[in-house]
Amino acid sequence: MSSVESAVRPPVAKIKKRTLKQRLHASGYKWAPYLFISPFFAIFTVFGLFPLLFSLFLSFHYWEPAAGLSAMEWVGIENYTFALTDDWFQTSVYNTLWLALAAGIPQHVIAIPLAYFLHTSFKRSRNTVIGMYFMPFITSTVAISLVFTTLFSRDFGMINMLFTSAGNWTIGDIQPLAWLFPTENIDWNRPEYTKTMIAFVVFWRFVGWNTVLYLSAMQTIPKDLYEAATVDGAKRWQQFWYITVPMLKPMMFFAVTLTIIGNLQLFEEPFIITGGTGGLEQAGKTAAMHMYITAFVEGDFGTASAISWILFALIAFLTWGNNKLLGEKK
């Protein structure tokens, strides 16, 4: 058998000796692709991978940066246990989750019908309207937070002015709206209002973004489906409920994931609204703020790193839950 094969095999071509130049030229084809993609890896290693690994490394150490790298001290999981048992950290996680829900759920519950309304009711002016809704998203957080701080200011704020004028509205002797509206200025900085205020600002800022996301998803739903449903006798709200909402599920998954990630890392709005302190009784202090304060105010980088990894785990867990809830079933 093998003898037959070797007998049939054609004569092997003689291997030619190549010059050095030729060999370099040929090997160039081998390493050139790696050279061309290397900038990405270099940049990713320096700015992505290294900080990631370094913070993981840090989270198991006690370190005062002022004392130099040699001052690092291995402490095992102590940073983690400390953070998890720390009252202030627990409060900040509670605040974060509270804000994530209070600012996050209305974003979607309002954005979806709003997008449907824009989708079905506006034709030519649609882009202008979308642009208006999108404005808060591209405006600087600092500016937005300052505007809202002014609006919510106790003595001169618009909100208090509107509320109290409604509350103090009188017909003869009675104040018919006093049961609903305050009659005196409210101090919005009081701990029981802080989170509501922050949640409102965050909601206001991102509802337009979500509306735009849902609107773009709605534009991909074939018109035929609505026509078939119309012929089938589905009214407008039934079409919304039975066609639009189920068809939006992939976008819901995407948008809710973005909301989870964004809201659990909430920093700028509460930081500016509470003047960087977290507010009275820490009422407006989020986990990200707590991490920032631990690192840059208290100088405890080890614990701050541990907090960031705990936060990461929390985000990963919630995203996984979201995937179970809204993700594509296989």
Add this chain to the structure above:
Amino acid sequence: MAAVTFNNLKKRFGKTEVVKSFDLHINDGEFVVLLGPSGCGKSTTLRMLAGLEDISDGEIFIADELVNDLHPMERNIAMVFQSYALYPHMSVEQNIAFGLKMTGVAKDEIVKRVKYAADMLELTPLLDRKPKELSGGQRQRVAMGRAMVRTPEVFLFDEPLSNLDAKLRGSMRAEIKTLHDKLGTTTLYVTHDQVEAMTLADRIVILKDGYIEQVGTPKEIFEEPANKFVASFIGAPEMNMIPATIKKTGTISSLVFSDQHIDLPAVYAEDDLLCTLGIRPSDLYLHQRSIESETIGSVKADVIGVELLGSTYHVQCELDGARFIAEVAIADDVNADIDDKVELFFDISRIHLFNNETGKAILPQMN
């Protein structure tokens, strides 16, 4: 079931009128096909009947009720879309049941009707599947099931087979026909495929640029086309069109070519008029003996090509600068070759004459 009447129906999109004065009466239980090239306004007409498109002018009656301002649901119609428009997130069962659910039909009645439709369309084993898990033909059947369960007065189809491959198209065509025979529901069916129209229709309506060109049974449309457009739109290969002059000498009309002429058995009013002779390739023969008729005519033409197409030959000829095809059976002793001159025979009663200016058929004088 119901009759449908269109009265001077018009549709404008902005300034462009795409349906221009559409008049038609569809009898109760009739299967009418709207046939025409793409963009001629077929879908628009159908969608106005469905209530998916506003009516610019005119009236539509379903069962003697004016439906111009009725909601699609109140018109009691069901529609099968070209894309099928199945709801992708619902199972086959839910898709079929959706319309019943929306109109508040009782649960057990829904179950009963879905089962009936599924049995009839052989969908029962597929009821739990999602549309994306179905083949093209199965999706098509689901779309038909969805239309069927609502027991509508009128079925509307908009090019329902154009997304299927040729083989499946044939079998689905047969299924639609069977369904219509069983249910007897008045049907308006839109297509650009003449084979579908010829095989399915009780009557065909030929549309072009928003105008009705002809209404008639498939046989009438094929054998008595009202004008040049209908004549060349229907039939494959296309009807041959050869320029000729119609002359009248005393009481005899004849058709004159550059160096030959044919005497016509009938008398026409036209004299010395340049017109077009239309004759189908299948009506031309190489031998006089192949035709059984008392009125046989013939023309001599140059052969410029011969093509074998399995059971037939296409003999390509030229006469007075016009090219045309004779479709002859292999059995018919093909004695023609390139550069030969052949004599082609035909039954004169099967020719068509068209006025070059109006495109309309020239008919013999009645007497």
